[in-house]
Amino acid sequence: MAAQISNNKPFIKYSQMKRDAFVMWSGGKDCSLALHNFLKEASGTVSYLVHVAGSCSQGHKLPLHLLKAQSQAMGVPLIIRHINSSHEGFEPHLKSVIRSLKKEGVNAGIFGDIHLQEHRDWIERVCKEVEVEAIFPLWGRRMRDLMDEFVDSGFRARVVAVKDERAPLHCLLGREVDQEFVRDIEAMEGVDLCGENGEYHTFVYDSPLYDKSIDF
Template sequence: MKVFCSFSGGKDSMLALYYGLEKYKKVDYLFTMLSEDCIHSRAHGLPKNLLEKQAQSIGIRLITKCSSWKEYEDNFLGFLEEYVKGGVGIFGDIDLQEHLDWVENVCSKKDVEVFEPLWLKKRKDVVSEFLSLGFKAKIVAVKKDLGIEKYLGKDLTFDLADEFEKIGVDACGENGEFHTFVYDGPIFKHPVDFRVKGTVQKERNIVLELE
C-alpha cells in the first residue's frame, strides 16, 4: 500500500506529514502541484528547487505536476492513478469543510483512504504543536491590505502567533493571511539552506523571493 502526503512546504502539511509518519511508519511520496510555469508551487508560490531540498532532507521522494486551477482536479486524479491508487493520502486541512469535501471526493475516485490528522483541532493548537515539536518556519507570504508586511521574513514563534491574534490575524493563517516555508524540524536530516533575494508583489500577496 502506497502512502503520500499532499505537500505545500508549509507548516500545516509538514505537521500532517509528521503525524502520517507516526501512524503509517512510512510515506512513499510527497506530492506538490506546481503552477503552469512548472517552477513555483500552485498553493504557496515556493520554488520547486526548495521543495526538492525539503524532500531530500526529509528523505521522501517528491512528485510534482504542473497545472492551471482549471485542470487541477484532473491532474490530481492522474497522480493518484499512477502512484497511489488504493493507498493512503495525508492532508493538512484544519476546519475548512469545502477542502475536506474536495479531498474525500477526489480520493474516493481512486480508492485512496484519506488521513486528516489536524482536522477540527483548534487553529492555535496546531501552531503550538508545530512549534513544540521543534519545527522551524519562515513567513514567506502575507496578504495585502492587512498591515502585516513587517512580519514577512520573520520566523513563526509562540510570541508571533500571540501577536497575530491580538491584531485580529488568525494564528494559523488558515484564512490565507500568511504562508510559511518550513526549513528544519524533527523529520529533517539537516536544515534546508536558502536565502532571500527580495520581495515580489502578487495580485493578493506580498511574497519573499527565495532561492
C-alpha cells in the same frame, strides 16, 4: 518512514488496510505537521510528497528547488506535476498523479487541512473517486495547540507570503514562526491563527523529520 498507529478517519472501509500514503505537499507548516502526526499516530508508511503547481509553489510562491531540498532532507521522493496553462484544472492533474501512485500500492493521502469544511469535502470526493483514503491528522484540533506543537516539536519556519489585501499582515513577511509570532497573530483581529484562510504562508527550513536544515 514508518510508525505504529491506529487512526479512525473518514472512509472506514480502508481502516484495516496497511497504509502506504502520499502527502499533499506545499512546503509549509501544516503539511509538515500533518506528516509528523501521521508518523506518530498511524500504522503505515509515507512513500511520496505530491505537489501540483506551475513553476512556483501555489500560494507559497516557493521556488521548486526549495521543495526538492525538503524532499532530500527527509529522504522522501517528491512528485511535481506542472499545470502548464491557466485553462488546465488542478483536479485532473491530482487524480492522474494519485492513479499512478495507486499502481505502486499507495492507498492513502495525507492532507494538512484544519477546519475548512468545503475544502475537506472536495478532497474527500476526489479521493473517493480514485479509491484512496483521505487522512486529516490536524482536522478539528484547537489552533493554538497546533501552533504550540509545531514550535515545541522543533520545526522552524519563516513567513514567505501574505494576503496582499490585508496590509497589516505585511509586517509578518520574513518572520520566524515562534511563540512571539503566535502571540502577535492572536492579537490581530479577524486573522486565522494558522493562516487557514490564506492570510500567510510559510516555508519549513528545519524539522524533526530532516537530517539537516535547509539554507535559503
